[in-house]
Amino acid sequence: MITGKRIIVLVIVFLSVLLLGTLYRYSPYKIEYLGYYDKIWAHRVNSTEKLESALKYFKGVELDLVYDAQKNILDVTHPPAPSINLNLEKYLSFINSKEKPYMWLDIKNLNFDNKEEILQKLTKLFLEKKYPLEKVLVETRYPEALSIFSAAGFRTSYYLPYGLTEMTAEKRNIVLEKIAKILEEQPNLAISSNYTDYDIMHKSFPTKDKYFWISSSVRTHGFSTPRRILKDHTVKAVLTSFKAKKGNR
Secondary structure, X not given: OXXXXXXXXXXXXXXXXXXXXXXXXXXXXOHHHOOOOOOEEEOOOOOHHHHHHHOOOOOEEEEEEEEEOOOOEEEEOOOOOOOOOOEHHHHHOOOOXXXXXXEEEEEOOOOOOOHHHHHHHHHHHHHHOOOOXXXXXXXXXXXXXXXXXXXXXXXXXXXXXXXXXXXXHHHHHHHHHHHHHHHHHOOXXXXXXXXXXXXXXXXXXXXXXXXXXXXXXXXXHOXXXXXXXXXXXXXXXXXXXXXXXXXXX
């Protein structure tokens, strides 16, 4: 028989666990990342409100960009989310001149055809801010567009085909051969993907610089997996989900 006191204790324990879980979810600091926070950057920082909040806790931020050729601007947005008319130039104006956080630019439509225009735009914006180009990572699914960014001094990363771990062995081997050829042609190119593909990437490309994102909950990715990834010296940064008070989009 459960007494009234025991019911009260169980309710308190339940509410405490619920509260701790909520606080953990929204905290910028996670136990599984302790000791490696120099590699932890904020994921999807696509508003100035979230940027200002993220810079209080992280040394780097990731943002999504879409190049508008007609207006010659880089719009800060992650399709299919609607644009809020925030361009990269305005975004950068919210970064203190003394602060130079690492920046991971996921340019959704960067390709071979528009690479020159985007390079010119990025170079102009960052040089005007006296921003070290080696602290700016340019990422795209189209690696043929990245060589000129590497030559200009930017860090570059090839956003690998999604779900390497979920492919059949035959299909994965074909994809890995294509990736290997691209990396041979562009030795300065890093590779980036979801953390679930880490083991395959580590085995196939052990010496290449790597970038990952972990957007799942600790119940999914656990404690040991992120630490094993972060311990790898070829892993330069890992993105983590970050909930700001305002500006999450």
